[in-house]
Amino acid sequence: xxxxxxxxIGGAIALAACSTSDSGQSVASTSSAQETGQDAxxxxxxxxxxxxxxxxxxxxxxxxxxxxxxxxxxxxxxTVLFADGEVVGIGGADLAIPAGYTRIDASGKYVTPGIIDxxxxxxxxxxxxxxxxxxxNEATSPTTPEVWAEHSVWPQDPGFSRALANGGVTSLQILxxxxxxxxxRSVTLKNVPSRTVQGMKFPGAxxxxxxxxxxxxxxxxxxxxxxxxxxxxxxxxxxxxxxxxKAYADGDRDKRDLAKETLAGVLDGEILxxxxxxxxxxMALVMDMAEEMGYRVSAFHHAVExxxxxxxxxxNEVCSAIWADWxxxxxxxxxxxxxxxxxxxxxxxxxxxxxxxxxxxxxLNQEAAKAQAAGARMGIAISDAEVIRWITLNAAKAMxxxxxxxxxxxxxxxxxxxxxxxxxxxxxxxxxxxxDGALLFDSSDPKRRPVSDFELGQPGExxxx
Amino acid sequence: MSTRITFAATLAALAFAATASAQDFAITNATVAVGDGxxxxxxATVVVRxxxxxxxxxxVSVPAGMPAMDGTGSWVTPGLVxxxxxxxxxxxxxxxxxxxxxxxxxxxxxxxxxAPAINPASQHIAISRAGGITRSAVxxxxxxxxxxxxxxxxxxxxxxxxxxxxxxxxxxxxxxxxARIAGGSRTATHVELRNxxxxxxxxxAGRWAGDEAQLTRADAEALGPVVSGKQKLFVEAExxxxxxxxxxxxxEFPRLDLVLVGASEGWLVxxxxxxxxxxxxxxxxxxxxxxxxxxxSTQSNIGRMRRAGVKVAINAAAMEQPRYLPQFAGNLVxxxxxxxxAGLSWGEALAAITSVPAEIxxxxxxxxxxxxxxxxxxxxxxxxxxxxxxTPVRVYIDGIEQPLxxxxxxxRERYRDLDESDLPKAYxx
Numbered sequence: 001x002x003x004x005x006x007x008x009i010g011g012a013i014a015l016a017a018c019s020t021s022d023s024g025q026s027v028a029s030t031s032s033a034q035e036t037g038q039d040a041x042x043x044x045x046x047x048x049x050x051x052x053x054x055x056x057x058x059x060x061x062x063x064x065x066x067x068x069x070x071x072x073x074x075x076x077x078x079t080v081l082f083a084d085g086e087v088v089g090i091g092g093a094d095l096a097i098p099a100g101y102t103r104i105d106a107s108g109k110y111v112t113p114g115i116i117d118x119x120x121x122x123x124x125x126x127x128x129x130x131x132x133x134x135x136x137n138e139a140t141s142p143t144t145p146e147v148w149a150e151h152s153v154w155p156q157d158p159g160f161s162r163a164l165a166n167g168g169v170t171s172l173q174i175l176x177x178x179x180x181x182x183x184x185r186s187v188t189l190k191n192v193p194s195r196t197v198q199g200m201k202f203p204g205a206x207x208x209x210x211x212x213x214x215x216x217x218x219x220x221x222x223x224x225x226x227x228x229x230x231x232x233x234x235x236x237x238x239x240x241x242x243x244x245x246k247a248y249a250d251g252d253r254d255k256r257d258l259a260k261e262t263l264a265g266v267l268d269g270e271i272l273x274x275x276x277x278x279x280x281x282x283m284a285l286v287m288d289m290a291e292e293m294g295y296r297v298s299a300f301h302h303a304v305e306x307x308x309x310x311x312x313x314x315x316n317e318v319c320s321a322i323w324a325d326w327x328x329x330x331x332x333x334x335x336x337x338x339x340x341x342x343x344x345x346x347x348x349x350x351x352x353x354x355x356x357x358x359x360x361x362x363x364l365n366q367e368a369a370k371a372q373a374a375g376a377r378m379g380i381a382i383s384d385a386e387v388i389r390w391i392t393l394n395a396a397k398a399m400x401x402x403x404x405x406x407x408x409x410x411x412x413x414x415x416x417x418x419x420x421x422x423x424x425x426x427x428x429x430x431x432x433x434x435x436d437g438a439l440l441f442d443s444s445d446p447k448r449r450p451v452s453d454f455e456l457g458q459p460g461e462x463x464x465x
Numbered sequence: 466m467s468t469r470i471t472f473a474a475t476l477a478a479l480a481f482a483a484t485a486s487a488q489d490f491a492i493t494n495a496t497v498a499v500g501d502g503x504x505x506x507x508x509a510t511v512v513v514r515x516x517x518x519x520x521x522x523x524x525v526s527v528p529a530g531m532p533a534m535d536g537t538g539s540w541v542t543p544g545l546v547x548x549x550x551x552x553x554x555x556x557x558x559x560x561x562x563x564x565x566x567x568x569x570x571x572x573x574x575x576x577x578x579x580a581p582a583i584n585p586a587s588q589h590i591a592i593s594r595a596g597g598i599t600r601s602a603v604x605x606x607x608x609x610x611x612x613x614x615x616x617x618x619x620x621x622x623x624x625x626x627x628x629x630x631x632x633x634x635x636x637x638x639x640x641x642x643x644a645r646i647a648g649g650s651r652t653a654t655h656v657e658l659r660n661x662x663x664x665x666x667x668x669x670a671g672r673w674a675g676d677e678a679q680l681t682r683a684d685a686e687a688l689g690p691v692v693s694g695k696q697k698l699f700v701e702a703e704x705x706x707x708x709x710x711x712x713x714x715x716x717e718f719p720r721l722d723l724v725l726v727g728a729s730e731g732w733l734v735x736x737x738x739x740x741x742x743x744x745x746x747x748x749x750x751x752x753x754x755x756x757x758x759x760x761x762s763t764q765s766n767i768g769r770m771r772r773a774g775v776k777v778a779i780n781a782a783a784m785e786q787p788r789y790l791p792q793f794a795g796n797l798v799x800x801x802x803x804x805x806x807a808g809l810s811w812g813e814a815l816a817a818i819t820s821v822p823a824e825i826x827x828x829x830x831x832x833x834x835x836x837x838x839x840x841x842x843x844x845x846x847x848x849x850x851x852x853x854x855x856t857p858v859r860v861y862i863d864g865i866e867q868p869l870x871x872x873x874x875x876x877r878e879r880y881r882d883l884d885e886s887d888l889p890k891a892y893x894x
Binding site for chain 2: 327328343
């Protein structure tokens with residue numbers, strides 16, 4: 001498809017981020033990593049370490065709101081206190097507000113933890129979506145565990161600001177694309193603008209590792225006459241790569257090897273696997289492969305058929321990161337149904353609603369609401385507070401940051417959204433968003449919204465968007 | 466479950482017999498939204514007779530003997546009108562042999578006609594129908610030529626005759642995509658466009674240049690109704706300057722019946738669009754500079770154009786699936802409460818997915834509204850239709866109740882539980 005006339009026609013829209021054009025010719029920028037050297041690595045030197053520091057905030061009390069705590073709890077007429085970057089207290093109307101707190105009347109409004117998108121390509125497929133920005137797939141080899149998504153992230157992507165202002169997104173995982181069986185390391189970011197990607201990196205977040213099942217890898221490499229060209233080829237390449245990695249991991253690990261270091265990190269349980277996989281039967285095979293090789297899958301992404309294997313996902317404790325109702329754009333998405341989330345939940349397995357889209361990330365709350373409603377219509381009632389968990393704590397859990405954010409608990413990061421109405425309604429929008437207690441979006445203050453370098457001096461600079 | 470399937474199968478069988486006649490019926494005590502931009506009416510009644518709306522509103526009495534459904538707690542709207550889509554032209558987007566949404570290697574452009582290619586049994590038609598969409602403007606995407614071919618208006622009914630109006634409009638793409646097709650520059654697009662219109666005019670006047678013509682004879686003939694203004698020309702343009710060029714085209718070829726599609730930067734030239742009287746099928750929620758021609762895109766685009774007096778429908782092509790139309794309309798309502806943003810009233814938002822796209826597509830005042838004489842395309846919802854938690858519970862097209870089952874609903878029922886203690890899931894159907 002050469003042209004994008006009448007852009008979204010023909011059901012091909014979802015191919016953009018997570019599939020690949022065969023033209024991804026970017027060269028992996030690994031020289032900096034190599035320069036860190038062996039000795040530095042041994043001294044617990046952290047390459048590309050986070051330099052994020054929270055911005056100043058004022059002690060704040062949100063009073064009178066309906067509060068969803070992200071962990072499945074709901075408080076009517078609730079109070080949320082935060083100061084010095086942390087949640088200080090959450091409770092009912094009787095919760096005492098300490099002296100010195102700025103009191104915000106939130107009656108009639110709603111408070112949730114900051115929304116978390118477990119599957120984004122902001123920065124590595126930024127807008128404008130020109131070829132020069134196409135940095136999400138190192139589609140030159142089916143296994144590229146050595147590449148790190150953070151080296152592709154353009155911090156000036158205007159998409160970050162829309163996710164903040166319209167979606168209330170405070171943390172997000174940027175993944176490599178799905179052209180490769182092993183696409184590389186992901187990076188988890190705080191949705192705080194920065195001149196550098198290091199300035200956005202979520203302090204203390206574990207790395208993720210992107211893998212992909214099914215059509216994309218076999219199409220990309222099969223079209224070039226090389227392995228894999230089939231699903232059985234996908235598994236053969238994966239298994240051999242894991243066997244080689246195990247040999248490395250079981251050895252002295254003396255010689256630095258960027259690819260093997262990442263795979264060893266997975267085998268050590270320090271790097272979490274995020275596996276793009278649509279079909280239920282393939283997810284079952286992947287879980288067996290993980291057992292064989294000694295790692296675990298944290299979440300299947302785009303798992304449109306997870307509802308067919310909810311029992312297996314529960315037993316293996318694997319989350320399903322899914323859209324509410326996307327289907328049909330590719331063969332392996334043909335059986336997607338709107339009841340997917342509710343059916344997974346009903347089996348006792350973990351649901352995360354994700355976007356994989358620079359527009360979908362602005363409406364994760366609405367996608368969760370659609371999935372909830374589809375369940376209700378088939379008799380599966382899931383509470384509002386539980387549904388909010390799908391876009392907050394469950395995402396944090398699958399990303400390994402649930403001890404720091406994802407719910408409103410004392411001591412956790414003050415990542416907080418004040419909504420002007422029920423977040424599960426189409427009519428509601430974020431009114432204010434705090435990250436680590438700093439007010440970074442305020443709909444009533446024209447200047448309290450980020451404008452990227454790219455947008456300065458351009459038509460629509462600083463507009464409501 | 467078996468009862469429901471039998472019921473659906475009976476309906477489908479009736480529809481496919483093509484002899485199914487519309488049933489007269491009424492819905493009482495419902496919240497009724499007419500679709501013309503007005504706000505919803507509570508405790509209202511809708512009467513459908515002979516496949517057409519007979520009456521809708523308060524103070525409407527149900528004729529004696531007519532079956533009436535108590536609509537307490539329900540909402541009733543006209544069927545949604547999805548412009549533009551590729552419904553019926555593909556099964557799986559990335560499975561090229563199942564996808565007729567563009568003809569990349571064809572020798573023809575403007576002459577392409579989607580009408581005979583539409584598959585009324587398409588799952589996407591069935592799924593859209595279950596989402597409340599009853600009519601759609603279906604287009605063929607420009608690919609080898611800047612003209613995509615002739616689009617059709619279809620209904621989404623479960624019957625073998627989907628075409629409401631064949632060859633209802635022609636499509637052409639300008640801007641970045643048109644420039645890539647035409648030869649790599651907007652300069653080439655403008656030459657290709659004007660040359661095509663000139664050749665079509667010459668052909669219509671009996672002065673066909675034959676071998677010296679750039680167009681094929683079929684393409685020149687197909688553009689005849691465009692240059693004479695008998696067929697609408699849907700023009701994709703995003704950047705403000707490209708939109709101004711479209712307005713200029715109208716001065717050059719005054720008979721052209723133009724419709725703008727996309728128009729991400731429309732708000733920057735809203736007054737000029739309004740003055741030219743060109744309606745817009747606009748991208749509803751695009752707010753990123755996906756392309757350089759969309760730098761000023763904002764969700765307030767539609768609201769601002771409306772305020773300037775432009776007739777605007779929400780573009781169904783600029784969302785993941787046409788069934789997202791009500792969600793997009795609801796989002797535009799939400800903007801009313803966002804400081805400095807421009808949204809739509811609830812009534813305007815519904816109109817942007819019913820009567821306005823129907824008017825823009827040339828269906829006049831007989832579609833997209835619940836007014837006496839309008840087609841009996843009626844949707845009964847279980848709540849506010851623009852709210853993400855709501856869904857249609859009954860859909861009528863030309864007064865005929867439609868089945869709401871499809872591949873997705875069948876999968877849902879099969880996997881309601883994962884019990885295979887007696888037989889594999891494959892026997893559960």
